[in-house]
Structures are given as structure tokens and as C-alpha cells.
Amino acid sequence: MAIIDIDFDFRQDSKCGDPDTDSQKLYEAHKFLWSKELPNGKIFTLEIKGDSYGRFLIRNNLCMNLSSDRMCPHFDGKYSNKFDGWLSDLEKEELKHKVRTIGGHIVFPAHKKNGFTINQARGVSRIICDRFDLTLECIRRFYRDEESPLSKTLTNYKDFFDLFIDFKGYVDFFHLQDFIDQQEQVEFSLPFDNFNRPPLPQTIDEYKQYKEHTIDLMKKRNKRILENLYQIN
Template sequence: MAKIDIDFDYREDSSCGDPDVDSAKLYDAHKLLWDKVLPCGKDLELNVISSGRLLIKNNLQANFSSDRMCPHFDGKYRGKFDGWLPQADIDELQYKVRTIGGHIIFPAHNRNGFTVNQARGVNRKICDRFDLTLECIRRFYLHENSPLHDALERYNDFFDLFVDFKGYIQFFLLQDFVDELNQVRFSLPFDNFSRAPLPQTADEYNEYRVHVIGLVNRRNKRIHEALHA
């Protein structure tokens, strides 16, 4: 039986420091996890290819790429967060988000605008946070507007594969990121995208860190159980 080491730090398999670009082990893990029947009933058949960077080619004639789900903020934003948390805490967060439980795939082919990966990274109401991205996806399935609506709409055929938000959550083993009513569990207080997405204090940064590590730990456990079911 194929296995995935849920404790493996995929930075160790990257020459450039970004596993989403060049970690063959990470892309092999994605293939193992997501090569399965979709909620719409179609089979998703994945093959890892390399064309300057690793990509996943599939039988639906589209490319997918890996994406780190949760940012750690450290070293970004002109050093705004430098010294906010002990280095050991930052190191733990940086490591945890680079295990398999901290990664997902999105469409990588360009459609005359930002991909989902790119849009959530540059949008100032999202700042790459996965909980906010997930809220945008939830609203997309309900035909509601959000800061990422245009990017999600460009790839509506991808999201149609999962039928609805519940299908998307279950397929990608994201059950711990939502509650029993499929409402997103936010890592920081949420005010309908009104408040700044970045932590505003050291306490908020630590709150975010603890919440994200807990989510990734639980998803790693779920991934392990899914492979050994």
C-alpha cells in the first residue's frame, strides 16, 4: 500500500525552497490522494508532469498545481511581523504548513486573468489565507459575491466537478476546516471581509498560528486514515 509521511517537510525535497514549484514527492502525494472518483461521478485521473515546474495533468484536459494553503506571514510585508512571536513558534508554523495537510491543488492554466492561486495571494482582502479563500468558495457555490468571485468564476468547470461546497470539502478532506453546518472555521475574527486579513497584534498572530497548526494536524490525521481505510 502506498503511503504518505504526514510529518514530512516538503521543503526538504525542494531545490528552490518552494515545494509547490519543484517537489516531486509533494506532487506524487497529490496524485495518490486526489486520483479518485469525483462527487460528480467522473474519475479524476492524474499524472505528474514537469515543464519548467511540476504540474499535474489530468484526464479532464487541464493542469493543476500545488498550493500551500495557509501562509505564515513571517518575513513578508516588509518585516511587519518580525519579533512578534518567539522564533520556535514561527519555525513550528512554517514547518507544519509544509506537511501534506497544508497543501491543496488548484487549476494552473491561465484563463485571461489571475488563477485562483494568484488571486488569493494578491487580493488585499484575502492575503493568501485559506479560511478566507474557503469562505469565498462556499459563497461561490451559493451564487453569492466575494472578493475572489471573478477568479472562481473563470474556473467554474473545476468547481462543478465537486457539485457543491460539501462535495468540495469532502473530496479534499477539509472537514476540520468547517463546522457541522459547513460554515468556515475562521483563524481570526471574521467581519464579512471588512477587517484587515492580517493579524493586528502579537496575540492575534499567535491565535492564528495555534488555529492553523491545529487544522493542519487534524487534516494530516484524516489523510493518514483515508489512506489506510
């Protein structure tokens, strides 16, 4: 895979409806993108591992297996259908499509370690509700030895985060530069008050704001990924 189609919706390559579980194309993209030199100078070597149930993992040479994770939720059909009617069908599908392109996916350690995985912890947390901007803020604080709602879980996977040395190393490695500002502060999709306000959109306008900001981030990250591939080739 020399070039990745940054507009491809990996839902089209999933039999179970969850590309993070069974999309061969998604895992091939992850392998291609993240098999490279780490900020610590070591080479990250990734291989795709499948099981008899059609689920994929990523085996590597430096830490436990990794798995794909959709970074940004769309909220549709969740939370007792709270958001029904807040976006048009066209708006909902636009958001669902963008978060399922390669720019909407990242990898985390796949297996439980003294509790939830990172993927699970950010999904079940009522303070995070699976939002990647809030997850990224927790990761930023982890590198600064500051507390966050995900502190315990992230600490369990310190060996993974140590591969990237610091927050900038993590951001640069995964092409997340557009998720932060020049002071390395996270650019939030909704108003942020130190994890005190509810993480879900509270009004239709907030939902639309979240949608537009998320789609913009996906477009920018896809562009960075593509530009990086052309530099490599």
C-alpha cells in the same frame, strides 16, 4: 506511494525553496491522494508533468493542468517585515513546518484564464492575503451564487469546481471537514466580519491565535488524510 509521511516537510525536497514548484514527493502525494472518484461520479485520473526547468504540473483527464498550492501563509518575512519579533524563532519554525506537510497543501488550476489564477488572486488580494480560510469562504459563496472578493476568479474556473457538485463535495473530496462547522460555515482563524477587517493579524495575540488555529487544522487534516489512506489499503 502507498503511505504518505504526514510529518514530512516538503521544503526538504525542493531545490528552489518552493515545494509547490519542484517537489517530486509533493506532486506524487497529490497524484496519489486525488486520483479517485469525484462527487459527480467520474474518476479523476492524475499524472505528473515536468518541464525542462524542473517545475511540475498535474495533468488530468477532466480539466486544465493543476498545480500545488500551500494553503496557509505564515506571514514571516512578508509585509515589510511587519511581524518581526511577534513570534519566537521556535514558534515561527513550528508554523512553517506544519504548513509544509501534506495537510497544508491543495491543488488548483495551474494556468491563467481571463486574469489571475486562483493561487495568484488570493495571494495579491489585500482582502484575502493568501489565507485559506478566507479563500474557502469565497469558495463556499461561489457554490451558493453569492459574491465574494474572489468571485470573478472562481467563476473563471467553474469547470473545475463543477467536478465537486457543491461545497460539501469540495470539502469532502479534499478532506477539509475540520475547516468548517456542522452548518457548513467556515471556521475562521481570526475574527471575521464579512471581509471588512484587515486579513492580517493586528496584534501579537492575534498572530499567536492564527498560528495555533492553523497548526491545529494542519494536524487534523493530516490525520484525516492518513486515516483515509488506511481505509483504502
